[in-house]
Amino acid sequence: MLVIDVLAVALSVAVAGLEPIGTADWRALALLVLGLVVHVETARGIERRREIVADGQPYIELKSVWSFAGLLLLPLGLALALVVITFAYWWLRVSQRPVVHRWTYSAATVLIASVAAWGVLELMPGGLLAKVAGPVGLAVLVAAGLTRWVVNHGLVVFMICLNAPGTPWWKRLGAPTDTLIGLGALALGAALAVVALTTPWLLPVLLIPVMGMHRGFLIQQFARAARTDPKTGLANASAWRDQADRELARLRRRGGELGVIMVDIDAFKAINDRYGHLVGDAVLRAVADTLRTEVRPYDAVGRFGGEEFVVLVAEAGREQVGATAERLRRRISECEVAVSPTLGGGVVRGLTASIGTASYPEASHDLDGLMVSADTALYAAKHGGRNRVECAPPR
Numbered sequence: 001m002l003v004i005d006v007l008a009v010a011l012s013v014a015v016a017g018l019e020p021i022g023t024a025d026w027r028a029l030a031l032l033v034l035g036l037v038v039h040v041e042t043a044r045g046i047e048r049r050r051e052i053v054a055d056g057q058p059y060i061e062l063k064s065v066w067s068f069a070g071l072l073l074l075p076l077g078l079a080l081a082l083v084v085i086t087f088a089y090w091w092l093r094v095s096q097r098p099v100v101h102r103w104t105y106s107a108a109t110v111l112i113a114s115v116a117a118w119g120v121l122e123l124m125p126g127g128l129l130a131k132v133a134g135p136v137g138l139a140v141l142v143a144a145g146l147t148r149w150v151v152n153h154g155l156v157v158f159m160i161c162l163n164a165p166g167t168p169w170w171k172r173l174g175a176p177t178d179t180l181i182g183l184g185a186l187a188l189g190a191a192l193a194v195v196a197l198t199t200p201w202l203l204p205v206l207l208i209p210v211m212g213m214h215r216g217f218l219i220q221q222f223a224r225a226a227r228t229d230p231k232t233g234l235a236n237a238s239a240w241r242d243q244a245d246r247e248l249a250r251l252r253r254r255g256g257e258l259g260v261i262m263v264d265i266d267a268f269k270a271i272n273d274r275y276g277h278l279v280g281d282a283v284l285r286a287v288a289d290t291l292r293t294e295v296r297p298y299d300a301v302g303r304f305g306g307e308e309f310v311v312l313v314a315e316a317g318r319e320q321v322g323a324t325a326e327r328l329r330r331r332i333s334e335c336e337v338a339v340s341p342t343l344g345g346g347v348v349r350g351l352t353a354s355i356g357t358a359s360y361p362e363a364s365h366d367l368d369g370l371m372v373s374a375d376t377a378l379y380a381a382k383h384g385g386r387n388r389v390e391c392a393p394p395r
Helices: 002-015 022-055 066-074 076-093 100-121 135-163 176-198 200-226 238-256 268-275 277-294 318-333 367-383
Strands: 258-265 300-305 309-313 353-360 389-391
Touching: 002 076, 002 100, 022 066, 022 076, 066 100, 066 135, 066 176, 076 100, 076 268, 100 135, 135 176, 176 200, 200 318, 238 258, 238 300, 238 309, 238 367, 258 268, 258 277, 258 318, 258 367, 268 277, 277 309, 277 318, 300 389, 309 318, 318 353, 353 367, 367 389
Parallel strands: 353 389
Antiparallel strands: 258 309, 258 353, 300 309
């Protein structure tokens, strides 16, 4: 993180003086800062609610509208200064729980991404209107936007993967809709820059779609939060059941097999009693990440409640379901959960889980029957000595 921060500062200082700055450039910077202030003050209430709802989830913001517009309108030095101003003002007026190293890192990634995008824009000579006058200029503009997004998003995902190892990088990219709106913000920034050059009095009109994007983000995050377990990021019991019902209905129409796996962490109360509930929550997240990593993308993983998890294994017979459950049991036993120094330090090892499975159509023909059968098998695993898998017999 420090390497990226230092690189961003050094790169910004090195390139800041490459383009001359005139009086008109300062006026353009003031116009963009004014638009930024109006944007932030208008959206502040929405963004604060989004920040709360997004706790533990990807948080896509729309500051890039102004920083990308600045990159197209201003000399590079002022464009980079606008990035710093944007982050500073957003931090002061929106964020209620600022974490300094995260904000500086986010700003650093945008500075580096902006310099990379500027290098692409320099492939097309002339001002902004000359750049976008034909198909070649449009291609360069699109390439610059994509470069900025890839560099910025790539550095953020890279740091997330370093901070939370064990989950494949492609699962850290965020929802496709978030990506689409993030790219849309860059496109809106390009439109804003063109309007600022041609008809600046129309700039207030562009705030309407910006606010619409904010509202759309908020609704999307609330909908996601309503279906997500806040401690693990998995589907909650209701959302998991909806997905399982749909898959079971599909199999009834087309034929096929599936399995339900119920996982219970052994002696979880002892973990809470020994290390505290915050460490217990970390153990829950570690087990959730293990389950999510070890199943296929189209299998459904949810938190059933307490220390119990449930997995829907699609298009799988009884033997395959049992093999999947055994692999999950083995992977959970290999988990090591680092305890924060503020919580006493150390590493939690020796986790075990008891697992019960049930298969459709052998064990039952409906979801309730499958879950009862899997739960019965789970308790058989508990009574049989724990840290084992039991499969419900055919009926």
